Amino acid sequence: MTDTNKLVMRLRDVLTNAYHQNEFAEFMFLHFGDLNTKPYFDYAGLPGATEYQKRVLEVLWWALRWSGNLTFTIKLARLACVDRPERNDLRQLVIDLDLAHAAARALAPVAPANPSNFVPVAAPVPFELTNSLELFRFKPRELTDDLRSKFRSSSHAQYDLPSQFHLSESEARRLAAVLALETYPDAEYLRWLSERITVEQPLIGYVAAQALVLAALRLTPGELTRVRACTKDAIDRLDGLVESNDRVDAGYDIAARKRLLQTAVSLVDMRAKVGKVGLPPAQLDAFLNSLLSVFDLKTFERLFEVHFRSALRFLVNLSDPFELVVVNVAVLAREKGWERDLVKAAYNEHSAEPAFVAANAIVP
16 A cells, blocks of 8 residues: 555544544535535535445545645645644644655656666547547637646546647647646656747647746756756747737737746746745745645635735736646745745634744744
């Protein structure tokens, strides 16, 4: 049994001890029972004869599939922690899950070399994706929204879409490869991503720039030099484009793509500790991970209303993926000198969150 599986089984046991069956059903309905909100889980629709522990395990496997790693499992555990503050075992488990997730991220680039005669074969692309690619192949905006929703509702990493689609003659399939890399960054495709920004139509180029920002967020410290180099190359190529030949919606034009790339460079520098201010890299990574785990868009908006007396929409595009919303806020906070206020606000909202406690103790 893997360490992840052991942690999931521990969480199953803790949850079934912390909640009676009806109480856990209410917990699931409260947090994940809205059909119009992602993620949605039909807990009441599980077979009635399923025993309670198996029902909880179904929920935890769903949480793993939703994010493809421990991120969403940690968020679910934190919600339970808030709901059951007296449970020290639940609080300790959240800490253990955080540590396991951080360790997995740190080890991500270290992989055994494949034998020279071994070529991995990706799973066949499922019908739900091929159907979307056919349905929206001439509508990049609709395809982007559809695939983002699918990639975030369940893991598609096993299909290795970048490998299958990045050299495709189909624009829709290349867009799918870009969006897969936005969801699961891979350092092997950084150069290819940076090229998309100027060789594809503006919308796809814009999505590729977003994917580079998330590569700057998710890839390990050892890969940040490559992220920075590829991003700077993309900026240089954008500077060589003629604006008059780029007649597109201002949301995807040269200036918009360049702003995203500059955000990626700023985030790389923050994570590499270029400069003397703000959170050190390890604490910054933990702080950003906790922002993404503890908050969603609605509660993050509320944080700004309560602690900054302002609307989040004045700072960032709320239609972007939530990860990009958080990154843009973090970069703005560092550049404009209110990172301390952001740390204090997060800590005041969740004073028991370990990463917020640590950040609050560091930021002067």
